[in-house]
Structures are given as structure tokens and as C-alpha cells.
Amino acid sequence: MKLLAEQPYIKVTRVVNSIEQKDVEEERVLYLYDETLVTEHRQFPIQDILDISYRTVGSSGGLLYLHTIKGVFSYTVKTSPEAFIRAFKGA
Template sequence: MSIISVIPYTYIERKMKRTQKVTVQHSKDICLYANSIQTENDYFHINSVFDISYKGVSKGSGFLYLHTNQGMFAYIIHSDPSAFIAAYKHIKKRG
């Protein structure tokens, strides 16, 4: 199945190394397919996703929320999600 839309997201990993707290920022992709949305660790069938919303928190970054039958999942993004959300809504409208 081919990817319809992709949006990068970041997540923060905090670890202890000896006596020092280390923070590592990782960048991954959320991929929209015709029948699913997938991240590095999550898989959602398109029928399990009820809505996608976005809340900006600072200039150029915010949270992308996936509202699913498993709960709400938040992803930190640093780019405009409007094309990703429009592609999702187009797939849902098509049925």
C-alpha cells in the first residue's frame, strides 16, 4: 500500500547516565495510508480514527491529536498539518 501523506513528529526520551540526566529528541514520521495511520510504535485502522485535530502551542510547533477508539494520542509536530488533515478527511469522506 502506498503512502498518501506523511508528517514528521518528535518525541523526547529522558535517560539517566551515571549521575547525569540526558534528554534526546527523536524525529519520526506519521504515515497516512488508504486504510491506516502508522507511526514508529502505533498502528490505527482508518475506521478506528474518529478525527484528527491540531493545537498550536508556539510559533511553528504544536500537537497533532488522533482521536481513536483506543483513546487520544498526541504527537509533537513542527510543520503545518493542514495537508495531512485534509488528506485524512478526504479518505474518510470517500468511505
């Protein structure tokens, strides 16, 4: 498999204890290969991906949407995924 592109994304987990509630951000990476797209916990064969789109939210970052035959998966990104999307559409 040949690595075509990488896109960092953020997974936000809410942690609640008896005193406080806080959001913990964990940095992860999407890896686009010529045959598959890999996240922290999932793998999508390229032929199962219908499209990848992006929508800005607020002043920095946005949501990257992965449209697949099994539904739409969203990933919070802090940097523009334009190069990642171009690499997917060119593959």
C-alpha cells in the same frame, strides 16, 4: 495500500545519568495510507480513527491529536500538519 500523506513528528526521551539530565529528540514519521495510519510503534485502521486535530504550542510547532476508538494519542510536530489532516478528511 496507497500512501496518501506523511507527517514528521518528534519523540522526546529524557535521559538521566549520575551527572546530568538531557532531552533527546528523535525524528519519526506518521504515514497515512488509504486503509491505515502507521507510526513508529502503532498501526491504526482508518475506521478506528474518529478525528485528527492540531493545536499550536509556543512559536513553532504544536501537538497533533489522533482521536481513536481506543483513546487520544498526541504527537509533537514542528511543522504544520494541515495537509496531513486534509488528506485524512478527504480519504
